[in-house]
Amino acid sequence: MNxxxxxLWDRYRAINRDAPAGVPNSFHFCDNxxxxxxxxxxxVMGQKRATAPSVAELELAGDPIPQVGDxxxxxxxxxxxxxxxxxxxxxxxxxxxxDEDFARAEGEGDLTLDWWRTAxxxxxxxxxxxxxxxxxxxxxxxxxxxxxxxxx
Numbered sequence: 001m002n003x004x005x006x007x008l009w010d011r012y013r014a015i016n017r018d019a020p021a022g023v024p025n026s027f028h029f030c031d032n033x034x035x036x037x038x039x040x041x042x043x044v045m046g047q048k049r050a051t052a053p054s055v056a057e058l059e060l061a062g063d064p065i066p067q068v069g070d071x072x073x074x075x076x077x078x079x080x081x082x083x084x085x086x087x088x089x090x091x092x093x094x095x096x097x098x099d100e101d102f103a104r105a106e107g108e109g110d111l112t113l114d115w116w117r118t119a120x121x122x123x124x125x126x127x128x129x130x131x132x133x134x135x136x137x138x139x140x141x142x143x144x145x146x147x148x149x150x151x152x
Contacts, residue, residue: 001026002079004152009073012084012150019071025063026073026081031126033077039108040082043074044151048107054124055092055140056133066090066144084150095120096137105145 005026013019029039029051042048058065066072070087093102095117103116124135133139 002075002081004081005073005075005079008081008084008150008152012071015150024071024073024084026075026079028075028077028079031123036077040074040076042107043083043085043148046148049147050102050105050107050143050145052098052102052106052120052141052143054095054128054133055142056131057124057127058142060128060131060133065092065142071149072146082152083148085146086149087144088147089145091143093141093143094137095124095135095139095141098141098143102143102145 001023006023009019009023013021028036030036039048055065066087068087068090072085072087073081074083074085075081098113098116098120100113103113104111106116109115109119120141121135124139128135
C-alpha cells in the first residue's frame with residue numbers, strides 16, 4: 001500500500017472522528033494508465049460521481065459489492081492517493097438498462113449514454129476476457145454513486 005493512502009486516510013479521520021479506524025480499500029479506475037489517471041482527475045474535479053464495475057469482474061477479483069456508506073481511497077495508476085470517496089448508492093442494473101443520467105454521473109467522455117456504452121463494452125470485454133462471462137445487454141452492472149469527501 002502506498003504511504004499516501006495511509007496519510008490521506010489519517011487526514012480524513014482528523015476532520016471526521018466518526019470515520020472507521022482501519023484504512024479502507026484503495027483502487028484506481030480502469031485497466032490502463034491513461035484512463036485511470038484521467039478518472040482520478042475527474043473525481044478530484046467533482047465531475048466523476050459514479051462508477052460501474054460488472055458484478056462478474058468483482059466476483060473474479062474476489063471483491064465485494066460496495067455498500068452504502070463504504071469509504072474508498074481513489075488512487076492514480078501508480079497507487080498515489082488522490083481522494084477519499086463514500087458510497088452514496090448502489091444499484092445492480094443490466095448493461096442494457098443503464099440510463100443517460102447514470103452515464104452523465106460517470107463523468108467520462110462526452111457524458112452521453114452512447115459514449116458510455118461503447119467505452120464500457122470495450123472495458124468489460126477486456127477485463128472479462130478468458131472468463132465464462134459474456135458481455136451483452138444482460139450483463140449485471142454495479143451502478144455505484146459516490147460523494148467526494150476529501151481530495152489531496
